[in-house]
Amino acid sequence: MSDADSIPAFPPRRTDPFAPPPEYAQWRAKCPVQKVRFPNGQEVWAITNHAGVRDILSKHDTEDLTANRFDPHFPALRAGVAGGKPDGANILYLDEPEHGRLRRMVAPVFTHKKATAMRDGIQKSVDRALDDMITAGPPCDLQTSLSLVIPSLVICQLLGVGYEHHPFFQSVTGKLLSRDTPKEEFQPLLESLHRFVTDLIEQEAADPSPDNIxxxxxxxxxxxxxxxxxQIAGMAMVLIIAGHETTATTISMTLIQLLRTGQWDQLVADPTLAPKFVEEAIRTQSIPDNTMLRLAKRDFELQGHKISAGDRIVALMGAANHDPAVFENPTTLDPSRPNLRQHVGLGHGVHVCLGQNLARVELDVVFETLARRLPHIRLDCSEADLDWKHDGFVFGVREVPVRW
Known part of the structure; x- marks a missing residue:
């Protein structure tokens, strides 16, 4: 067997929805900087330990790497598909100092103080969604009745747009985040979302309000x-794509996870544990696992391994968040961990999730309220019958049938 034949294929498939693929632990044990092969044939360095991933996303991200996905040599899980145009409008693809300059413009909207101020409104939205669920009666799909509803309402508020538009961007983002969406359909979907946000901007410009982004x-x-x-349109598109599916998926998967482990009863007995369970859910699920892609601009050393200019890198969130050197019994959902916030489930460094404060408030309110109002909620199917999104850039579940 040649060296080329021995390079493992990427991405491997999860065998447990709440843990990364078992190959990650095997690679970490062998060497935390592991060469893998993407579906398009690209050879990429997969970083599989916590220290290495944090280094990539912090000091190396500002000095040695580029996030520019329009570079022809950039690692791509889908060739020819990128979420934007090469005009500097997608903040996720920018490097410093331009990335930081644009990010600082919207940062005031996403502070901890602002997110906390939105808590009462989010609480009312969660209560209304649960009122509707309870009135309709069981069974229902949690994904469409609650999980997608709350982040959609929040995004509509942030953009200053009516909730009646949410079916459109739910549909579009779902297809954009699927690796199975045909390449020829991807660009028209992206353009339809761009037209949507461009129209919103033109409407807002006629009478702009300081209360939305x-x-x-x-x-x-x-x-x-x-x-x-x-660039404003690019920021709005990032907000819709990145902030909608991830929060909805975390809501659905966390309920399944708590029911599976038997810890739902613990949360029902003490709903104030919700923030701690949320942190552990973000860590263990690591749903945007393989989205942190980078291209080396210059030579540097990582974990004693030489990375050369032009090398491709994927910093694996799931591997970092399940590194036993940092998280004892990493697959265990443990709200008493002393290092709850040491995970990289929301990113790290300059590209850390801009909406992390708001996402945490949304998730905390959902689970505090769900535990209080529907303590007897349970799955209305076996876990084996759930349909998981193995085809997505963001892992998740399609439906969550529940009753109470």
Missing amino acids: LGHLLLNHEPGGEITRS
């Missing part, structure tokens, strides 16, 4: 030429 940028940053409307 679009108005905030139009009032405070467009007049001085700090940001273009194309």
Whole structure:
């Protein structure tokens, strides 16, 4: 067997929805910097330990790497597919200092203080969704009745748009985040979302409000030429794509996980444990596991291994979050961990999730309220019958039948 034949294929498949593929532990034990082969034939360095992933996403991300997915040499799980245009409008694909300059414009909207101030409104939204569920009666699909509803409402509020638009962006984001969406369909989907947010921006510009992101940028940053409307559209698209599916998936998967482990009763007995269970759920699930892709701009050393300019890298969240050197019994959901927030489930470094404070508030409110109002909730099918999104850039579940 040649060296090329011995390079493992990527991505491997999860055998347990709540743990990374078993290959990650095998690679970590052999060498935390492991060469893998993407479906398009690209050879990529997979980083599988906690220290290595944090280094990639912090000091190396600002000095030695690029996040620019439009570079022809960039690692790609799907060739020819990128979430945006090469005009600097997608903040996720930018490097410093431009990334930081644009991020600082919207950062005031996503502070811990702002997220906390939205808590009462999120609480009302969760209560209304549960009222509707209870009125309709069991069984129901938690995914469509609650999990997708809450982040959709929050995104609509952030964008200053009516909730009646949520079916459109739910449908589009679901297809954009699927690796099975045909390449020829991807760009038209992206363009339809771009038209949607461009229309929103034009409507907002007629009478901008400081209370939503679009108005905030139009009032405070467009007049001085700090940001273009194309860049505002790019930020809105990132918010819709990145902030919608991930939060919804975490809601659905966390309920399944708590029921599976028998810890739902623990949360029902003490709903104030919700924030701790949420952190452990984010860590163990690691749903955007293989989305942290980078391209080396210059030579550097990582974990004693030489990375050369032009090398491709994937920093594996799931591997880092299940590194036993940092998290004892890593597959265990343990709300008493002393290092609950040491995970990288929301990223790390300059590209850490911009909406992390808001996502945490949404998840905390959902599970505190669900434990209090529907303590006897349970799956209305066997776990073996659940349909998991093995085809997605973000792992998840399609439906969650429940009753109470």
